Amino acid sequence: MSxxxxxxxxxxxxxxxxxxxxxxxxxxxxxxxxAARGAHVLLGCRSVQRGETAxxxxxxxxxxxxxxxxxxxxxxxxxxxxxxxxxxxxNAGIMAVPAGRTVDGFERQFGTNHLGHAALTWLxxxxxxxRPGARVVTVSSLAHHYGHVDFADPNFDRRPYTLxxxxxxxxxxxxxxxxxxxxxxxDVTSIAAHPxxxxxxxxxxxxxxxxxxVLRIGGRISHLFSQSVEMGALPQLYAxxxxxxxxxxxxxxxxxxxxxxxxxxxxxxxxxxxxxxxxRLWELTTKLTGITPDLP
Numbered sequence: 001m002s003x004x005x006x007x008x009x010x011x012x013x014x015x016x017x018x019x020x021x022x023x024x025x026x027x028x029x030x031x032x033x034x035a036a037r038g039a040h041v042l043l044g045c046r047s048v049q050r051g052e053t054a055x056x057x058x059x060x061x062x063x064x065x066x067x068x069x070x071x072x073x074x075x076x077x078x079x080x081x082x083x084x085x086x087x088x089x090x091n092a093g094i095m096a097v098p099a100g101r102t103v104d105g106f107e108r109q110f111g112t113n114h115l116g117h118a119a120l121t122w123l124x125x126x127x128x129x130x131r132p133g134a135r136v137v138t139v140s141s142l143a144h145h146y147g148h149v150d151f152a153d154p155n156f157d158r159r160p161y162t163l164x165x166x167x168x169x170x171x172x173x174x175x176x177x178x179x180x181x182x183x184x185x186x187d188v189t190s191i192a193a194h195p196x197x198x199x200x201x202x203x204x205x206x207x208x209x210x211x212x213x214v215l216r217i218g219g220r221i222s223h224l225f226s227q228s229v230e231m232g233a234l235p236q237l238y239a240x241x242x243x244x245x246x247x248x249x250x251x252x253x254x255x256x257x258x259x260x261x262x263x264x265x266x267x268x269x270x271x272x273x274x275x276x277x278x279x280r281l282w283e284l285t286t287k288l289t290g291i292t293p294d295l296p
Contacts, residue, residue, distance in 0.1 A: 013038035021092025035060030069116025079123035113170035147172030196253035198232025227260035
């Protein structure tokens with residue numbers, strides 16, 4: 001895995017890949033690289049207009065799939081359009097947004113980052129399980145290290161809402177879900193990844209949208225330690241394509257504190273390695289979304 005780069009990606013001809021949040025940032029870069037390697041890429045985007053703009057920057061076979069992860073009706077409608085799928089990359093996300101609710105009434109970050117992706121993954125399992133070597137890559141974050149899943153109140157109905165607490169919970173949920181999927185779906189390889197500190201539209205918007213001077217200054221300082229989108233996308237590209245990538249693993253940048261660098265095995269928090277919590281989250285997610293995954 002030493003200094004793995006885009007040049008190491010095997011030929012993807014004949015494979016279909018769905019990338020959520022593919023209109024910008026890590027998702028768009030991932031879509032561009034995979035299409036250039038021969039894959040047919042579905043750009044999962046909330047805005048079809050923005051998706052079409054992004055598609056024009058993709059050199060290769062690509063189409064836009066309308067998908068709003070904050071609306072389970074939209075998730076179901078998108079999944080129904082996908083008949084064949086080799087790789088699902090759960091890349092989209094929102095970060096440190098003010099308190100709010102999804103269409104279905106879930107807290108926005110937990111609902112979008114975890115519940116929307118879990119529902120999409122489950123609904124696409126029949127398509128994935130038809131394809132040998134199918135993979136699901138779920139993008140988490142270094143923020144999972146301070147995450148805690150409150151099973152009694154995951155949607156902040158009773159406890160005070162905090163930007164940090166909500167985001168950390170959603171990113172921890174991403175890893176727990178990826179690990180439990182690997183355990184429960186033996187014919188689909190499930191892997192988690194994170195981009196380190198990468199400058200994207202998401203981080204720029206977070207820094208500019210908040211009135212808190214601490215958040216604004218913190219966002220500017222993080223730029224000093226961050227890396228490009230091209231480098232930040234490498235861990236999820238590695239997880240999606242490298243023959244040696246293993247199910248149940250977590251990949252991220254190999255540099256100082258996993259902030260930047262080439263892909264390597266990343267550190268999971270003790271909470272992310274909790275098998276009982278992963279099982280409990282799976283059951284909670286089934287209850288909240290009303291979706292029972294089609295698994296043996």
